[in-house]
Amino acid sequence: MTRAALLLTVLLAAVPLPARAQQVFETLVVVSPLAEGDQWFLREDLVWLAKSGHRVCVPRNFVTDFASVPRMLWTLLPQWDGYGPAAVMHDYLYWAQIVPREKADEYMLEAMRDQDVGWFKRSVVYLGVKAGGWIAWSNNTRNKAAGERRVIPRAQTPTQATKTWEELKEEIRGTDAPETCARP
Numbered sequence: 001m002t003r004a005a006l007l008l009t010v011l012l013a014a015v016p017l018p019a020r021a022q023q024v025f026e027t028l029v030v031v032s033p034l035a036e037g038d039q040w041f042l043r044e045d046l047v048w049l050a051k052s053g054h055r056v057c058v059p060r061n062f063v064t065d066f067a068s069v070p071r072m073l074w075t076l077l078p079q080w081d082g083y084g085p086a087a088v089m090h091d092y093l094y095w096a097q098i099v100p101r102e103k104a105d106e107y108m109l110e111a112m113r114d115q116d117v118g119w120f121k122r123s124v125v126y127l128g129v130k131a132g133g134w135i136a137w138s139n140n141t142r143n144k145a146a147g148e149r150r151v152i153p154r155a156q157t158p159t160q161a162t163k164t165w166e167e168l169k170e171e172i173r174g175t176d177a178p179e180t181c182a183r184p
Helices: 003-014 084-096 101-114 119-145 165-172
Strands: 031-033 040-042 046-049 055-058
Touching: 046 084, 055 084, 084 101, 084 119, 101 119
Parallel strands: none
Antiparallel strands: 031 040, 046 055
16 A cells, blocks of 8 residues: 555545434334324324424324325325434424424425435435425415314324214314323
8 A cells, every 4th residue: 555545545534424314203103003004193193303302292183194295196105214204393383383384394304314215315305395285284274274183182092093084173173182292
């Protein structure tokens, strides 16, 4: 080995490599299906910590469809993939509207990076929510104003997948159970 190659090897060994993304979801996605099979509810809180220190807690019994990808694209971008936890968190942020829509989209992008979702897939999902997310955001604003709920009150937690989301949604409409996590 030449001196130059040896020196280069020593120098490169001394340079710290960038750290791999760390899992910043503090909890796992634990879900049960509703009868139709395309809507699921969380069995446990889902907690994510942003690099800024902001903590997002998606409450137990929140109903999600994971990623709201048009059916014709499911072979390329399934509803559940490496971005599944980020999609559930994004659904909640769009429902609760506790941060501006742009911040919810940024959090989803950051969470996908944290989950090591590849650049291409992450970019396509992010561009999709940037382009079409306003529809879901507006619908959620309108549905909340009409008394719709997305967090099933604990007393009404399904024990079997016999009810559809539409049936359950009507049963819980206008209830006053909190739609936030019990823990801070």
